[in-house]
Amino acid sequence: MNALAILSSRERFYEQSRQGFEEMVGRLDSEEVRSMTHSEIERELEKMGRERMRKLLQEHLESRGPGESAQPVQGSDGVKRPRARLQKREFETIFGTVSIKRAGYGQEGNRSLHPLDAELNLPDKKYSLELSRRVAEEAARSSFDETFESIGKITGGHVPKRQIEELVRLAAQDFDAFYETRQAQSAVVEENDSIMVISVDGKGVVMRTEDLREQTRKAAKARKHKMGARLSKGEKKNAKRMATVAAVYTIAPFVRKPEDLVPETDSERVELPRPRPERKRVWASLEKTPEEVIEKAFEEAACRDPGHRKKWVALVDGNKTQIRLLRRIAKERGIDLTIILDFVHVTEYLWSASRAFHSESGEKLENWVRVRLLEILRGKAGYVAGGIRRSATLRDFTPPERKPVDVCANYLLTYGLYLKYNDYLAQGFPIATGVIEGACRHLVKDRMEVTGARWSLNGAEAVLRLRALRSSHDFDEYWEFHEVQEYERNHRSLYAGGIVPPTIKPTHAPERSRSHLKIIK
Numbered sequence: 001m002n003a004l005a006i007l008s009s010r011e012r013f014y015e016q017s018r019q020g021f022e023e024m025v026g027r028l029d030s031e032e033v034r035s036m037t038h039s040e041i042e043r044e045l046e047k048m049g050r051e052r053m054r055k056l057l058q059e060h061l062e063s064r065g066p067g068e069s070a071q072p073v074q075g076s077d078g079v080k081r082p083r084a085r086l087q088k089r090e091f092e093t094i095f096g097t098v099s100i101k102r103a104g105y106g107q108e109g110n111r112s113l114h115p116l117d118a119e120l121n122l123p124d125k126k127y128s129l130e131l132s133r134r135v136a137e138e139a140a141r142s143s144f145d146e147t148f149e150s151i152g153k154i155t156g157g158h159v160p161k162r163q164i165e166e167l168v169r170l171a172a173q174d175f176d177a178f179y180e181t182r183q184a185q186s187a188v189v190e191e192n193d194s195i196m197v198i199s200v201d202g203k204g205v206v207m208r209t210e211d212l213r214e215q216t217r218k219a220a221k222a223r224k225h226k227m228g229a230r231l232s233k234g235e236k237k238n239a240k241r242m243a244t245v246a247a248v249y250t251i252a253p254f255v256r257k258p259e260d261l262v263p264e265t266d267s268e269r270v271e272l273p274r275p276r277p278e279r280k281r282v283w284a285s286l287e288k289t290p291e292e293v294i295e296k297a298f299e300e301a302a303c304r305d306p307g308h309r310k311k312w313v314a315l316v317d318g319n320k321t322q323i324r325l326l327r328r329i330a331k332e333r334g335i336d337l338t339i340i341l342d343f344v345h346v347t348e349y350l351w352s353a354s355r356a357f358h359s360e361s362g363e364k365l366e367n368w369v370r371v372r373l374l375e376i377l378r379g380k381a382g383y384v385a386g387g388i389r390r391s392a393t394l395r396d397f398t399p400p401e402r403k404p405v406d407v408c409a410n411y412l413l414t415y416g417l418y419l420k421y422n423d424y425l426a427q428g429f430p431i432a433t434g435v436i437e438g439a440c441r442h443l444v445k446d447r448m449e450v451t452g453a454r455w456s457l458n459g460a461e462a463v464l465r466l467r468a469l470r471s472s473h474d475f476d477e478y479w480e481f482h483e484v485q486e487y488e489r490n491h492r493s494l495y496a497g498g499i500v501p502p503t504i505k506p507t508h509a510p511e512r513s514r515s516h517l518k519i520i521k
Contacts, residue, residue, distance in 0.1 A: 013063035017056045024048050050156045054095035061100045063506065067116020071501040073105035076494055081105035081113055093128040096156035111494075118491035118500040121483065127167060129483055131157045135164055136171035137475070140466035143450055144168075165459055171482065172462035175469070178481045179296075183303040194250040194278070195429060196305050198297045198337075199315040199436035200322050203444040204240030205286060211457035212241050241286050241457070243444055243464065244293040247436045248300045249280035250310070253428025258377035258421070261343075262370055279304070282439040283468035287461045294325045298333060314339045315433045318415060341418040342433040346376060346411075353388055353408035356401055376412070379422035385409035443467050 027033060027048065033041060066086055073081045087104040090097055100122075106112035123129055134155055138147040148161045159167065209217060216239075252275035260272065281300060285293050301312070312335050314326045323339060330337035350369055358365040372384045389409045392402040412419065424431050447467055448460060469475040492498050 013059050014056070017052065017059055020052050020055060024052060050095055054093070054098060054156060057093060057095055058098045061098060061120075064116060064120065065100065065102050065506065067102040067114065067119065067503040069103065069105060069115045069501045070504050073113055073115065073501055074496040075110065075113055076496055076498070077110065078496065079107050079110050081107045081110065083107060085112075087112065087114070089122075091122065091126050091128055092131055092157040092159065094131050094134060094155040094157055097158075113494055115501050115503050118487070118495075119503055121487045121491065123486065124490045125167075125170070127157070127159060127163070129486060131155065131159065132167050132171055133479055135159060135167045136466050137470070139164060139168045139463060140447075140470050142447075143453075168466065169458055169462045172465040174478070174482045174485045175465040177485065178474075178478050179300070181481065182477075183299060186303045194252055194310060196301050196310040196312045197247075197249050197251055197277070197315060197430060197435075198294075198301055198312070198326070199247045199433055200290070200294055200297065200319075200326070201245045201317055201433065201436045201440050202242045202290075202319065202322075203245055203284070203440045204242050205444065205448045205460055206239050206454055207241045207286075207460070208454050208456055209239075211455070211460075212239070216241065239454070243284045243286045243448075243460075244288065244290045245282070245284040245436060245440050245443060246293050246297045247280065247282045247439050248297050248304075249277035249435065250304065251275050251277050251430060254430070255428040256425045258374055258425065261377060261425075262374045264370075277435055280435065281468075281472045281474070282435070282443060283472070284439070284443045284464045285461065286457060286464065290321060291325050291329075294322070294329060298329055298335075302333070308335055311427065311429070312337045313429050315342060315430065315436065316340070316418070317342050317345050317433055318411070323418075338424070338429065339418050340424055340429060340431055341415050343377075343421065343431045344433070346381075346419065347373060349408040349411050350376075350384075352404045356392065356397065356405050357395075376419065377421045377425070379420050381412040381416050381419040385412040439471070443471060 024045075028041075028045070033044065036044065068084065075081060083106050084103050085106070086101050088099055088101045090099045100116070100120075102114050102116040104112035104114050121129070123132070127135075131151075134157075135147060135151060138150050142150070144161055144164050147164055148159070151157060151159055151164075254272075254275055256272070283293075283296075288296075302308075305312075312330070314330075314337055316322055316326070316339060318341055326337065326339055347369075350372055354365055354369050358368055372388070375381075375384050385408070388405050392405040397405070421431055443464060447463060448455065466475075469478050491500060495501070
């Protein structure tokens with residue numbers, strides 16, 4: 001068959017679509033549509049266009065069939081599959097439901113293999129990978145109910161809520177493998193004078209009782225409420241599982257003086273141009289232990305600075321478990337790690353203590369806090385702790401009155417090793433945990449704290465992974481990786497030697513090429 005004959009034959013696959021396009025044009029030119037408003041025409045066009053796209057896709061799939069193998073078909077189980085039958089399947093796409101008839105090769109008692117499915121990288125489930133992608137992106141932003149509504153409006157596919165949850169879990173399954181692969185292949189060279197920052201924090205998520213950590217689950221089962229309708233004062237729900245949140249990024253040094261942060265008057269305050277975090281990656285996990293998450297953070301940082309030529313900094317909020325893990329892992333890896341306690345947390349403790357000395361807001365209260373914050377920034381946290389304690393003693397405070405003072409002083413003394421702000425500022429280190437605090441909010445709080453939500457562990461972990469990919473601007477790259485992994489799982493792994501046999505390309509109408517195949521459902 002010459003080229004012109006082949007072209008003419010293949011054009012017949014799309015005859016219905018060409019006819020449908022003319023029908024669309026005729027519809028737009030009708031008196032009914034001419035009386036519509038602009039927005040009404042848009043909606044009408046979208047509806048017609050989506051159905052036309054579905055039919056185009058359907059005709060294209062028919063043009064690719066029946067996908068007869070050009071070579072003998074043998075599975076990874078070693079069984080040859082000589083029996084060919086035409087088999088039909090339907091699946092949901094972003095345009096709607098389509099079907100495909102393709103050659104299935106089988107042997108009695110063994111799973112049939114479909115080379116055309118592999119060529120098209122069709123999913124194992126009912127829903128196309130592109131529809132799954134839309135579901136994953138929507139579910140990362142909003143609730144499953146809202147995702148169900150949104151998918152119904154913006155696509156022609158129909159995905160029930162229960163299937164949405166399942167698709168989200170499947171969509172996130174290659175998260176760890178993606179980052180491990182990228183780290184192994186990383187060849188990005190960063191400036192050696194930039195600072196490598198690791199930051200960790202925690203955020204609780206309300207879980208189903210069976211998915212709480214063992215200790216919390218036992219406490220939840222053992223709790224007895226004094227009131228039936230609500231918790232009484234001092235009672236805890238014991239319904240949350242702690243997600244460990246991590247961030248890794250590099251940032252240029254930002255040298256400052258204590259007076260730059262705490263000037264004597266507002267008129268002396270100068271806003272210096274701040275460097276912004278670079279190559280920021282944030283993520284959170286309910287499934288992994290804090291140690292596992294922190295190990296992953298060190299691995300992420302190490303792939304960016306394998307020679308440890310940067311200055312490494314860890315920003316924390318005072319969680320002793322996290323500090324202990326950071327110190328131990330840094331020592332095991334031979335990393336000179338500077339751990340810095342968030343200055344904002346220190347400020348909050350100091351403000352709380354200030355109320356013991358000045359009960360009313362005003363200039364005296366602000367000056368009291370400003371003077372002591374400046375001393376802390378100058379590296380004199382111990383001096384401030386001793387000073388406020390002596391002041392409380394001289395004023396003969398009662399135990400309740402001096403409690404916030406002692407709490408603040410103990411905090412400053414306990415974490416004194418991580419409060420050397422004069423050194424940190426001189427080296428241009430960041431001293432606030434704004435990045436990780438923001439991650440706790442937009443990764444976890446904004447999505448997971450939906451009123452009344454009680455999460456399963458698998459569902460919550462999947463959503464956190466998808467949100468992390470979006471926040472780190474890695475979603476598109478991840479999805480390309482995920483589709484490759486889907487091909488490996490659903491197709492390549494099923495064939496002997498991991499080799500999918502090529503299909504015979506049709507050059508004429510489908511009914512002629514399929515005459516020797518019997519269709520079965």
